[in-house]
Amino acid sequence: MAVIEIAKIQVRRGQEQQTGIPQLAGGEFAWAEDTENLYIGLKREDGGARDANIRVLTENDYRLFTNFVTNSALPMQAPYTWNVDEAPTITSSSTYDARYIRPIQQKLDDFVSVADFGIVSSTSTQGIDWTTTLQRVIDHLFLDKNTVNPINPGIGGDWDGIGSKQYNKKLYLPAGLYQIGGTIFIPKGTVLVGEGIDKTIIENISTGSGIFQTVDIFSRRGNPNLGKFDANTGTASQTITQGDGQPSNVHIEGMTLRYSTSTVTNPSHLSLVSLDCVDGGVIRNVKFQGVTAAQRSAGYTPPQSCTGVDLRGFGVVTSENIVIDHCQFNGLYYDIRSNYDTNHVIIKNNIFKYSTYAVALSTTTNLLATYGPRYYRIENNKFESIDNQGVYVGGNSNGAPTNHVSQNNAFTLVGNHGFGENGNDGTSIIKFVTSGNASINDYFERQTYNNKNFNGNFNYYPLVEGKATIDLLSVTTATLLANTSTTIMRLPITGDAQYLNIKYQCNGTNVNKAGNLQIYIRPGTTPSNVQIFDDFNTSISDGGISWGLVVEPAYKYYQLFGVNPLLSTTVQLELQTKLML
Numbered sequence: 001m002a003v004i005e006i007a008k009i010q011v012r013r014g015q016e017q018q019t020g021i022p023q024l025a026g027g028e029f030a031w032a033e034d035t036e037n038l039y040i041g042l043k044r045e046d047g048g049a050r051d052a053n054i055r056v057l058t059e060n061d062y063r064l065f066t067n068f069v070t071n072s073a074l075p076m077q078a079p080y081t082w083n084v085d086e087a088p089t090i091t092s093s094s095t096y097d098a099r100y101i102r103p104i105q106q107k108l109d110d111f112v113s114v115a116d117f118g119i120v121s122s123t124s125t126q127g128i129d130w131t132t133t134l135q136r137v138i139d140h141l142f143l144d145k146n147t148v149n150p151i152n153p154g155i156g157g158d159w160d161g162i163g164s165k166q167y168n169k170k171l172y173l174p175a176g177l178y179q180i181g182g183t184i185f186i187p188k189g190t191v192l193v194g195e196g197i198d199k200t201i202i203e204n205i206s207t208g209s210g211i212f213q214t215v216d217i218f219s220r221r222g223n224p225n226l227g228k229f230d231a232n233t234g235t236a237s238q239t240i241t242q243g244d245g246q247p248s249n250v251h252i253e254g255m256t257l258r259y260s261t262s263t264v265t266n267p268s269h270l271s272l273v274s275l276d277c278v279d280g281g282v283i284r285n286v287k288f289q290g291v292t293a294a295q296r297s298a299g300y301t302p303p304q305s306c307t308g309v310d311l312r313g314f315g316v317v318t319s320e321n322i323v324i325d326h327c328q329f330n331g332l333y334y335d336i337r338s339n340y341d342t343n344h345v346i347i348k349n350n351i352f353k354y355s356t357y358a359v360a361l362s363t364t365t366n367l368l369a370t371y372g373p374r375y376y377r378i379e380n381n382k383f384e385s386i387d388n389q390g391v392y393v394g395g396n397s398n399g400a401p402t403n404h405v406s407q408n409n410a411f412t413l414v415g416n417h418g419f420g421e422n423g424n425d426g427t428s429i430i431k432f433v434t435s436g437n438a439s440i441n442d443y444f445e446r447q448t449y450n451n452k453n454f455n456g457n458f459n460y461y462p463l464v465e466g467k468a469t470i471d472l473l474s475v476t477t478a479t480l481l482a483n484t485s486t487t488i489m490r491l492p493i494t495g496d497a498q499y500l501n502i503k504y505q506c507n508g509t510n511v512n513k514a515g516n517l518q519i520y521i522r523p524g525t526t527p528s529n530v531q532i533f534d535d536f537n538t539s540i541s542d543g544g545i546s547w548g549l550v551v552e553p554a555y556k557y558y559q560l561f562g563v564n565p566l567l568s569t570t571v572q573l574e575l576q577t578k579l580m581l
Helices: 059-071 104-108 131-142 217-221 293-297 445-450
Strands: 012-014 029-032 037-042 052-056 171-173 176-180 184-186 191-194 200-204 212-214 248-259 273-276 279-289 307-312 320-325 328-330 334-338 343-348 351-353 357-361 374-379 382-386 391-393 405-407 410-414 430-440 464-480 484-492 498-508 511-521 531-538 546-552 557-564 571-580
Touching: 131 171, 131 176, 131 184, 212 248, 248 273, 273 279, 279 307, 357 374, 357 382, 410 445, 464 484, 464 557, 484 571, 531 546, 557 571
Parallel strands: 012 029, 171 191, 176 200, 184 212, 191 248, 200 248, 212 273, 248 279, 273 307, 279 320, 279 328, 307 334, 320 343, 328 351, 334 357, 343 374, 351 382, 357 391, 374 405, 382 410, 391 430, 405 430, 430 464
Antiparallel strands: 029 037, 037 052, 464 571, 484 557, 498 511, 498 571, 511 531, 546 557
16 A cells, blocks of 8 residues: 655744744745645845745635625735836936826726726627717717806806816727717717727618717717718817817827728718818827628628728818828728818828729819819828829819829739729829829839730829829839830820920940930820930940830820840940829
8 A cells, every 4th residue: 555644844833923033044835824824034145136935825815815806805005016026226316216106096097998988899799889889988988078168158068077188188999899889979089998909899780870980079968950961061069179179189099990891882871081170190009801702702892881991071170181191992982082171181001902082182072172182192002902092183163273193102913903904994093183193112012923924015094193293213124135226114095285305324345325305295085296305415425325205196195215235235225214294
């Protein structure tokens, strides 16, 4: 029979509340009989990090914690102190002892989650509509408290009865799916933060509504005739007022906003986000989802109402100083749209895919707009598989310049109506109907494709259409073969007057020629009277290098070629192009 021997371990015992716990030897145990706490000694001389008594958690600790949670026994007014470690480690003038002691309740209220109001994520089949509850939470947190009531100025504006801004904290939405059956109205100062794209998901499950729309604070204080933008009538009683009530400093970050599969093809719904008369706002790390990949494969196309972000304004109360950054737009009709007098909007570092239009400004005639959108900066974005224009700017009522800049963007399979670059159906990639706009250092896959396939005959639709400056800062190369003419680049015929400026450098054996090539093309679908001026200098010899144009109106392009008359010398060519339309 096996023998089990249990050795007795000597443990020091005493009354902790009377004598305290003396410094224990390394590895020595001590049991406090009055507090039921167990300690073990730690000593530097035995290799420890410090001399201390380490408390060991016991069944008693678990029981006490359970009682706190079960009986709500944690005193909310108990003091809380920041205490990562017990030893002062700060050597600057800001000492360890500068910590502030405050109530636990105050510490817990530093962080506000929708779960604090009973809103929890669900599955798509549960169909829980959180519209009403989420609206109450946003009203509770973000309605400004210190504003005079516009209806009864004699009545104070302390909406929550406290008269402070202590509720104006960011609202956190944990990861999960939240379904919304109506538009959520957000006043100034609203900050909504999720856990990230495709982690926190808000889904529109109703036709005739969007997800978020900015409003005047007075609209949320019981008067539906004030403070809500009416895009149809624009009446003074319904438009947003300028001043304290105007929505401003709105921030949405870290989530996916999408139409449900049953509502995305319905023509009556609203934009996912309507930024109405917003003075200062940020949308960052948000995914806007329309038609899914499976729906696209099945032939579904989104209706025009299927829009990611719609920027609207009325007169002097407009949307301006907006940043849309690091977002994703997928399967929408319009990714970002504005048909109003909006201005100073930065659209940067975004990905636009599988939509009909990406950035679309002044798409229709709007009686509420005079200048239309102005001063948009569209920078460092990726446009991929967009059916029509990646950037579209329509006309305005007064013909004034709009001063939009598209810069450092990449356009791949844009403006091809869903086909490849060699298709015979397409549009321009960027279209500017107004003047004063520019494309700077944008990359066009269409241009790259056409400059690699000179032998193919297919329509070359414009890179940029309208009145604009195109500045291609990147340097391209070509080789002029000996004793022949070589096509260097192919460019689209836009129908407008075109001015092409090419800085070039030719290098070969005993050949060195650098210059500035200027090409003028008259307007028309079949350009005539094309003029070429070559302003150059040489350090050795120009080798007789010359230039020419071939116009092919049937396929909407012209080709620039270089002539190298040298019998056995190949010439290397570097080019930098600037085009004015």
